[in-house]
Amino acid sequence: MLHLRVISPPELTDDVLGLLDDAVGVTNLVVLPGAARSPKGDLIQLDIAREAANEVIERLQQLGLCAEGSIAAEQVDLSISDAADRAEEEAPGEGDDAVVWAEFARKVGDDSRLTWAFLAFLTIATQIAAIGVIVNSPILIVGAMVLGPEFGAIAAVCFGLLRRDPQLIGRALRTLAIGFVAAITITFACALALRGLGWIGPSSLNGHKEIEFIVKPDRWSFIVALLAGAAGVLSVTAGKSSALVGVFISVTTVPAAGYFALAAALTLWGDVAASVTQLGVNIAGMVIAGTLTLTVQKAYWSRFGVRLPARRPRGSGHR
Missing domain, CATH: 3.30.70.260 (ACT domain)
Incomplete structure (x- = not known):
């Protein structure tokens, strides 16, 4: 209600x-x-x-x-x-299934804007992910996933594709691009400083089997991204924040960005390429699935006609 x-x-x-x-x-x-x-x-x-x-x-x-x-x-x-x-x-x-499009449009419109809060959260999440890679900690990787704010902008891209709104799509993609570039650049600089101090080196990424999925994009990565994109859009339209946390934990966008920055600082170019691929696969999968989910929701609700009166002339004396 x-x-x-x-x-x-x-x-x-x-x-x-x-x-x-x-x-x-x-x-x-x-x-x-x-x-x-x-x-x-x-x-x-x-x-x-x-x-x-x-x-x-x-x-x-x-x-x-x-x-x-x-x-x-x-x-x-x-x-x-x-x-x-x-x-x-x-x-x-059913109310839980209903999409209030004006409410959703306002939310994704706000989430598509580039703000200092968005940059700060994404940068902090990327740095936590990089530390998780260094210390081989899946817990830190999961924490970085939850902290990352990028799904709001991804949902905005999906809604822009549904509405054929190039302005919204462009603003959301700009937010994603600048956000990830800034987060990766700052994390890269920190990793270079740590390498200069002798805290890390190329061998720091050896033997990390627990988190090597970050740099091993495959068909399963794309399938998980599709499922996460669909679940993410459903959770936003239904207002289920607990489900959205599960979406954040499912995809490796932020961990891939953190691994990218760390691998670049250690000049491990094979891992750099794999991280970029993983990041692209996850974003593409979520955009595809999110757009399809919104399309299905719109088609589903268009079947229901809510009885409304014809427009009445002004001054009809209703009061």
Whole structure:
């Protein structure tokens, strides 16, 4: 269940209420005329089943509320109401399976932006992965996987491909490219310093059978990336953060970047090439599977038609 807060200019409120009164999945509708001050207008609050939210939000946008008013949504963690239960039963499908596209678009849009936090987390994760390689510690490798923030940008690429939005795709790819280049460069510099101090050398990567999967990309690497990409998109659209942690642990993007930086500092060019291949295989597999998963979800939900009224002329006297 989602809670929507709508600020509507008075001249649009009749149209908004005409839409909401007849829409499936809407309950707990409250109207406070003239309550909103910035922007000015009528305050309308309601709860709506997730599986019915897309068409209602899209119709509200078509009414012009994005420009002349406001639409905000938040998750309802607890709702004790027979009316809310009936609204969810009337809406098609299951709430846990529903994709609220406006919510997903905002999330991946934010995740596709290059920020200092993204660079810091990716750099720290890459350095932890490199240390995990040096000390032959699978635990550190797993920790680096979980810490890496790159999946948000990968999901943005998938959504951009679904929507055929070259601007979103370009921004997300730019974030990934700059992020990994910065993380690898800083980790490479640190590895050179450690080599200069005599802490590591070419022999430091010998006998590490527990983590050699990082530099051995094969068909299984691609299959795991496909599965992780599908699971990652499902976890984001369903809001299942615990499942997303499992996705992070499944793919070796950050460990491959860490191994790349370390191998380059030790001039082990064979391992450098293998690390680059592993990184590319993982990202490509996740993008392919994530895009296909979004396509299937969109096709699935397009089968359900939520009953909405025809657009009414302004000033229809609904109130």
